[in-house]
Amino acid sequence: MTVVQKLLAFSALATVSYAACISSGSASTINAALQAGGTGAVVQLCPNAVFTISETIQFTAENQELSTQGYPTDNSRAKIIIAVGSNITSAVWGRWTSGVKVLNLQVDGNRPNAGAFGGDALVEMGGGSFGQVVSNNVITNTRSWSCLHYIGSGQDDNPCREGTVSGNTIGPCGTEGTDASGNGLWADGVSFECVNSVVSSNNITGSTDGGIVIFGSPGSQFVDNIITSSATQLGFGAINMVDPSYGGNYSNVLVKGNTIIGQGTGLFNLGIGIGNQVWSNQHPDPYFGPATITNNKFIGNVGFSIVINGWRNGLTVTGNDISGITTPSSSFADAGQCQPQVQTSFNANEELIVYQPSIAGPSDFQSDFTSVPQNATNWLCLKHPLPSAESFATLSVNGQASTVVDLAHFHVQIQGDGNVVGLDTTGGVWTVKWASGPQSSNCGADGSSCVLFFGSDGDLSVHDAVGQVWHSATSGTGKSVVFSNSSPYLQVLNAAGAAVWSIADGVKT
Numbered sequence: 001m002t003v004v005q006k007l008l009a010f011s012a013l014a015t016v017s018y019a020a021c022i023s024s025g026s027a028s029t030i031n032a033a034l035q036a037g038g039t040g041a042v043v044q045l046c047p048n049a050v051f052t053i054s055e056t057i058q059f060t061a062e063n064q065e066l067s068t069q070g071y072p073t074d075n076s077r078a079k080i081i082i083a084v085g086s087n088i089t090s091a092v093w094g095r096w097t098s099g100v101k102v103l104n105l106q107v108d109g110n111r112p113n114a115g116a117f118g119g120d121a122l123v124e125m126g127g128g129s130f131g132q133v134v135s136n137n138v139i140t141n142t143r144s145w146s147c148l149h150y151i152g153s154g155q156d157d158n159p160c161r162e163g164t165v166s167g168n169t170i171g172p173c174g175t176e177g178t179d180a181s182g183n184g185l186w187a188d189g190v191s192f193e194c195v196n197s198v199v200s201s202n203n204i205t206g207s208t209d210g211g212i213v214i215f216g217s218p219g220s221q222f223v224d225n226i227i228t229s230s231a232t233q234l235g236f237g238a239i240n241m242v243d244p245s246y247g248g249n250y251s252n253v254l255v256k257g258n259t260i261i262g263q264g265t266g267l268f269n270l271g272i273g274i275g276n277q278v279w280s281n282q283h284p285d286p287y288f289g290p291a292t293i294t295n296n297k298f299i300g301n302v303g304f305s306i307v308i309n310g311w312r313n314g315l316t317v318t319g320n321d322i323s324g325i326t327t328p329s330s331s332f333a334d335a336g337q338c339q340p341q342v343q344t345s346f347n348a349n350e351e352l353i354v355y356q357p358s359i360a361g362p363s364d365f366q367s368d369f370t371s372v373p374q375n376a377t378n379w380l381c382l383k384h385p386l387p388s389a390e391s392f393a394t395l396s397v398n399g400q401a402s403t404v405v406d407l408a409h410f411h412v413q414i415q416g417d418g419n420v421v422g423l424d425t426t427g428g429v430w431t432v433k434w435a436s437g438p439q440s441s442n443c444g445a446d447g448s449s450c451v452l453f454f455g456s457d458g459d460l461s462v463h464d465a466v467g468q469v470w471h472s473a474t475s476g477t478g479k480s481v482v483f484s485n486s487s488p489y490l491q492v493l494n495a496a497g498a499a500v501w502s503i504a505d506g507v508k509t
């Protein structure tokens with residue numbers, strides 16, 4: 001072969017192996033290629049290309065593939081990022097198209113810049129289809145409730161099935177807390193509702209709702225994933241088996257070899273929650289297996305590693321390793337607002353918990369499980385550690401907003417009748433420790449006209465729709481108010497930090 005022949009052969013080979021990649025453009029360039037390509041089209045983006053999109057990229061026919069050319073696994077993976085000002089939440093959409101593949105891309109919902117926004121997940125797959133693959137991608141910063149969602153089909157004879165989610169790096173997804181209107185800002189890592197599928201070897205960091213939420217998904221396997229909390233924020237659960245999809249059917253679900261890590265000042269409230277009476281929203285009927293949860297590892301700040309309440313027809317929970325858990329749990333979390341049994345388990349650092357009367361049918365639980373006596377139905381109640389006292393330079397809370405401050409095992413509220421009350425919540429029993437009195441009948445129907453107020457003049461007061469109800473008479477001397485979970489419960493301090501007014505024990509009238 002001459003040199004020229006060799007070169008020709010090489011370039012012919014290169015042409016066959018590598019179709020032209022798309023080096024830049026918007027979603028419409030990619031969508032046009034998918035539309036023109038039809039069934040089985042492989043649309044490749046060039047390494048290092050960046051696509052800033054305002055329209056969702058949609059698969060249009062079965063067995064299409066969207067990937068980075070050469071299948072890199074580093075930062076040269078092509079990046080698809082949602083544009084600031086766009087109102088889309090899904091960057092890639094593959095519902096109801098069998099065999100489509102999303103490979104070796106970086107998909108960024110851009111929540112920090114584009115903002116949180118209600119809608120479908122950042123990557124939306126599933127529906128009545130089979131064989132969809134999402135592998136080796138980075139999926140991060142969803143604007144909505146989930147980074148990656150495989151939705152079920154709702155059709156018994158055509159379920160979402162045989163999906164693969166592997167080798168992805170996922171997160172952060174959402175943030176803890178709510179917006180000003182009270183909408184949750186949290187999001188799932190992977191939300192999965194397909195049968196006979198595999199979710200494996202994904203690296204999920206900074207999910208704030210569920211890391212992997214298993215929606216029934218009978219016959220599916222969730223193996224060898226690493227799920228790590230945010231370094232600073234609360235994640236509700238790492239792996240959830242708490243939703244009633246498929247009528248609560250979790251038969252032949254396998255959760256094996258996953259590592260769940262609570263890091264930094266972040267935490268997971270629940271490692272693996274199992275059953276219909278575990279999450280904050282309970283469901284009427286127990287879920288059912290047989291399901292197996294085995295050889296998972298729990299490390300660091302995990303409030304409760306495994307909690308089971310409400311299951312029938314088979315559950316095996318063996319070989320799970322809790323030796324790396326941070327103790328005491330109170331060093332990274334607070335259970336002061338939880339039900340009595342939850343507080344008791346928390347204080348005893350119980351990690352593997354079952355409410356045995358809720359289990360029907362065969363079960364095999366490893367020996368370090370605690371069988372708790374009470375039927376606690378909401379294990380999703382942990383908070384970050386709370387201070388024993390908190391100081392305010394200004395304050396304005398009305399009777400509708402109610403909460404003035406949450407302290408360790410202590411809650412201060414202004415009621416709808418204007419009475420300001422301090423309650424000890426130890427053991428899940430709320431005991432009044434102090435009350436400002438008096439009650440007012442001029443707070444308005446929703447209590448919002450009664451306001452606890454501390455302004456720059458240094459006077460602490462409650463006023464209602466008519467006028468002032470009481471005040472500390474510290475105008476000119478008060479500089480801060482301090483609430484504490486022990487006596488003195490409430491003080492107005494002067495500039496030198498000395499108390500000029502206080503509520504110590506009992507009830508002030």
Ligand SMILES: *[C@@H]1O[C@H](CO)[C@@H](O)[C@H](O)[C@H]1NC(C)=O
Binds near residue numbers: 087088
């Ligand atoms: C998003 O923007 C498009 C184009 O401006 C508009 O047609 C659509 O109704 C908007 N959708 C939402 C959910 O706001």
Ligand SMILES: *[C@@H]1O[C@H](CO)[C@@H](O)[C@H](O)[C@H]1NC(C)=O
Binds near residue numbers: 170
């Ligand atoms: C998981 O991903 C994070 C970044 O999100 C990275 O820091 C970490 O090294 C990864 N872990 C593994 C085992 O790949």
Ligand SMILES: *[C@@H]1O[C@H](CO)[C@@H](O)[C@H](O)[C@H]1NC(C)=O
Binds near residue numbers: 195218
């Ligand atoms: C649960 O799902 C499995 C697998 O799809 C199925 O064989 C079984 O019949 C289902 N059980 C019930 C009670 O629906």
Ligand SMILES: *[C@@H]1O[C@H](CO)[C@@H](O)[C@H](O)[C@H]1NC(C)=O
Binds near residue numbers: 277357375377
């Ligand atoms: C636990 O309490 C819940 C809520 O009241 C109830 O629905 C459930 O049946 C109880 N479980 C058992 C085993 O009694």
